[in-house]
Amino acid sequence: MSEYAVTDPATGEVVATYPTATDAEIEAAVAAAAKTSRTWPRASTVADRAALIRRVGELHTERREQLADAIVREMGKRRVEALGEVDFSAAIYEFYADNAERFLADEPIELLAGTGTAVVKKGPIGVLLGIMPWNFPYYQVARFAGPNLVVGNTILLKHAPQCPESAELMALLFHEAGLPQGAYVDIRATNEQVAGIIADPRVAAVSLTGSERAGAAVAEVAGRNLKKCVLELGGSDPFIVLSSDDLDATVKAAVAARIDNTGQACNAGKRFIVTADLYDAFVEKFTTRLLGKADGISPLSSVRAAETLERQVAAAVAAGATVTASGERSGAYYPPAVLTGVTVDNPAYRQELFGPVATVYRVESEAEALEIANDTPFGLGSYVFTTDPEQAQRVADGIEAGMVFVNGVGAEGVELPFGGIKRSGFGRELGRFGMEEFVNKKLIRTVG
Numbered sequence: 001m002s003e004y005a006v007t008d009p010a011t012g013e014v015v016a017t018y019p020t021a022t023d024a025e026i027e028a029a030v031a032a033a034a035k036t037s038r039t040w041p042r043a044s045t046v047a048d049r050a051a052l053i054r055r056v057g058e059l060h061t062e063r064r065e066q067l068a069d070a071i072v073r074e075m076g077k078r079r080v081e082a083l084g085e086v087d088f089s090a091a092i093y094e095f096y097a098d099n100a101e102r103f104l105a106d107e108p109i110e111l112l113a114g115t116g117t118a119v120v121k122k123g124p125i126g127v128l129l130g131i132m133p134w135n136f137p138y139y140q141v142a143r144f145a146g147p148n149l150v151v152g153n154t155i156l157l158k159h160a161p162q163c164p165e166s167a168e169l170m171a172l173l174f175h176e177a178g179l180p181q182g183a184y185v186d187i188r189a190t191n192e193q194v195a196g197i198i199a200d201p202r203v204a205a206v207s208l209t210g211s212e213r214a215g216a217a218v219a220e221v222a223g224r225n226l227k228k229c230v231l232e233l234g235g236s237d238p239f240i241v242l243s244s245d246d247l248d249a250t251v252k253a254a255v256a257a258r259i260d261n262t263g264q265a266c267n268a269g270k271r272f273i274v275t276a277d278l279y280d281a282f283v284e285k286f287t288t289r290l291l292g293k294a295d296g297i298s299p300l301s302s303v304r305a306a307e308t309l310e311r312q313v314a315a316a317v318a319a320g321a322t323v324t325a326s327g328e329r330s331g332a333y334y335p336p337a338v339l340t341g342v343t344v345d346n347p348a349y350r351q352e353l354f355g356p357v358a359t360v361y362r363v364e365s366e367a368e369a370l371e372i373a374n375d376t377p378f379g380l381g382s383y384v385f386t387t388d389p390e391q392a393q394r395v396a397d398g399i400e401a402g403m404v405f406v407n408g409v410g411a412e413g414v415e416l417p418f419g420g421i422k423r424s425g426f427g428r429e430l431g432r433f434g435m436e437e438f439v440n441k442k443l444i445r446t447v448g
Helices: 023-043 046-062 064-075 079-103 139-151 164-177 191-199 212-224 247-263 276-291 303-318 366-374 389-398 431-435
Strands: 004-007 014-018 117-123 127-131 154-158 184-187 203-209 228-232 237-241 269-275 322-325 337-340 357-363 383-385 440-446
Touching (some): 004 064, 023 127, 023 154, 046 064, 046 139, 064 079, 064 164, 079 139, 079 431, 127 139, 139 154, 139 203, 154 191, 191 203, 191 212, 203 212, 212 228, 237 366, 247 269, 247 276, 247 357, 269 276, 276 322, 276 337, 303 322, 303 337, 303 357, 357 366
Parallel strands (some): 127 203, 237 269, 237 383, 269 357, 337 357
Antiparallel strands (some): 004 014
């Protein structure tokens, strides 16, 4: 049976299966991307490519209902969130279409000595392999493919095995938008074939969003073959509450940070670190509100994902934590739950819990809050809530993460860089920084 299949997590039904690529098909895909990478950038301008990407975004908007339906089937996303993801993806393509010429403009350098000129020209580096996850099937592709196609790189896109339908729909959109054959190629590859693609001298670099284990495997092959890679991996983002003039609003934001995408987001708030004077009230309100989401909860992406979360919570409780839950797992459905009493020797202390389970910690000071926030192998995003502006900036400066959001959630934007440090990976996506990851910044120095 093919590893690429649409399995509805709400019912467990296998809706459709798709054949895994043969070695000959992989070779043809790499050859097509390599051929186009040699001709397309020379035959087109940045403005030409931006127009194509703008059309990709427009097609996302025109087909939003169809696209949303596909990912509801594939990974159980709530339909309203699926539609929102399609819309955000369309905005990403539009952003790069609007700003590509400015981001990729020649950059003169003022000489310190000598005569003549120096300029840095930005251009493509060749064929890129993108390895994408199941939790945001369109958004993850948009932030990788959008900027890099405008640059003139060509794309081999290996999507998650449970997302073959949405992957195929996207490939059709890029084709319909007018991109040349070989500019964007969807491949249903095995892990062994992926390793071969990374090692292939025709492939310049690789970008992966996924697990630590997958990131380590990809980075190992890329490093051995001297290929650049961008990795966006897991996260266990701290949500620090130091003061509040509206605790209900703060709790509402905290629940939103935890429950987005049924808790299956790398940059979701997962560890809630609350100052002692607010802790009891926060836990009471937060638990009530989070558990109250049980009736409208979507399934996790698979039964396997729910079973993994169930084992993690059981291990945390066995190690001394207390769990308050709204029910028990049923198939791929996992009920919202709150863990308290998680100590440093508890396995949950440094794990990423990928689902609607939150851990809450009590702290006596700002310093202790920062200590717990940073005592993690991850460093993706973070949240700070306080009524003191100076404290907000002080704590934000002290957090070891790629992103800090102060007094707000859901504040990500197409113009804002996304990425982390430590075991959350390296490199950035979105915004101007995302466009510069796979660019040849060529110096041209003219003397006299």
